[in-house]
Amino acid sequence: MTKAIARVPTRNGSRYLQQLCKHWAHNLAVEFTPEHGTITFPRDARGATWASDALVTMDARDETLDVTIDASSPEHLDAMKGVVARHLDRFAFREAPLTFDWA
Template structure:
């Protein structure tokens, strides 16, 4: 398992969380509300989302470490499409608790 986290500063975190979850709900059993969401890409891989007034926190977990970079790019690309009106800084950091 590999895990990484990105904290994206935005005033529209809840909106983006909901858009991402609704988008992926057509393919996956997504759970979400205004403040939190989870997209299970597979039994072993998922995207956790948390929104507050200033940030969207994304936690990506994948089964195979070699898939982490590709999945980070997929998530970032989708978020950038929804947030086309603003420039987001999406930087992923390895979760030290789960190398």
């Protein structure tokens, strides 16, 4: 597995975490509280080109939304970074674009 972590500066991390989890709960395996969320992207997710599951984990802090992505390959990881960033920016339209410093 390949991993990337971003600390996204925002005071609205809990709101965005919950909105994104609710949005993806219609099609994906999602678990969340106001402070923590996990989303599993199966290998057969709509439009997926990867060979195994990916896991997105989010933790809302006072000043950041911490996002971790575990993916099966560097290519899969890059694709997931874009998916997560685009979706969070939609919910954070007043603050968008959010800053994602992936490490």
